[in-house]
Amino acid sequence: MGVPLRQQLTVASYLMKQKLKGAKKYPLVLMLEPLFRCNLACAGCGKIDYPDDILDKRLSVEECLQAVDECGAPMVSIPGGEPLIHKDMPKIVEGIIARKKYVYLCTNALLLKKRIDDYKPSPYLTFSIHLDGMQERHDASVCQDGVFERAVEAIKLALGKGFRVTVNCTLFQGEKAPEVAEFLDYCMELGVEGITIAPGFSYEHAPRQDVFIKGTDVKELFRGIFKIGKNRKWKLNHSSLYLDFLAGNQSYNCTPWGNPTRNVFGWQKPCYLLADEGYANSFQELLSDTPWEKYGTVKNPKCAGCMAHCGYEATAVEDMLANPLKGLITAIRGPRTDGDMVPEPAPQYATTKHTPTISGIPIRVE
Secondary structure, eight states: OOSOHHHHHHHHHHHHHHHHHTOSSOOSEEEEOSOOOOSOOOTTOOSSOSOHHHHTOOOOHHHHHHHHHHHOOSEEEEOSSOGGGSTTHHHHHHHHHHTTOEEEEEEOSTTHHHHGGGSOOOTTEEEEEEOOSSHHHHHHHTTOTTHHHHHHHHHHHHHHTTOEEEEEEEEOTTOOHHHHHHHHHHHHHHTOSEEEEEEOOOOTTOSOSTTOOOHHHHHHHHHHHHHHGGGSOOOBSSOHHHHHHHTTOOOOOOOGGGSOEEETTEEESSOSSOOSSOEESSHHHHHHHSOGGGOSTTTOGGGTTOOOHHHHHHHHHHHHHHOHHHHHHHHHHOSOOSSOOOOOOOOSSOOOOOOOEETTEEOOOO
16 A cells, blocks of 8 residues: 555544544545646546636635635645646645645646745655556547656656655546556556556546446456556555455445535535535535435436545445454455456436536537
């Protein structure tokens, strides 16, 4: 597992406190989105199709730190958009570190060489750099040539300056297990701390809908990857039971409040991935007023096929706390890569076609 012991102990202590308090719903990671604007236009992204007046919005330093304090999660992930575009991002990161929260600053790395001296190495700061595979695959994913080379250059620069660096990889249609394994080997050769890897979520707003991989295909792909990786020392930044879930060996419902999102609209209902379900004015309002029972892979067609870590990692952590022996055995042996998979749950909704929207306006998907 690609997480330092110090951070593991902090998170474990936080989880035990929640259990002792009897908390039923609590956050594990705050998804803090200070802006949607990006300097790329990736085929599988649903964040950049907002009108310019929305893309120009920014959360202030004060709003960001208030969200961190409200939520109380021990970890903060800052996705986007491209966070390094935000002129006050160094102050935001500094404020989060001062609160002794672990912050993952997600970036496509195009601006990192220019902005890296705005930050100081810290055990609380990690640059999470977006790479969706080797050069040809990644550049196709982000729809721009040369991005892979610049990202790798930025990784080497950040590591050389003493920063914690991880890679954030999203898998799409057409992936082959040997190619993904080659990529994971390459990341380890680069010397990154760990790799976050998950199937892409089929954002309604994404410009292309044919790039997403779903259902059994996801599980077969991950079984192939893990089979190759049994004797390789990949540092995957996930719990062992989440990886076992990706391989089709665990039946989980999502835990959407585990990774709550604060963005330019407010606290997003119900999760980071669904953008048209409404917003709350505070974290407590999000917890109390969101109709959680309406969401999940079997309850809502928008959630169908989702296996993203922001929905299911918290579930896997809960399972590990409830069944530590199962978690330990899975961590030692690795995900099971053969035999029957757990059955696909039957949908509890009418399977009608859903029309994608942006800000409530129907859009046409070619």
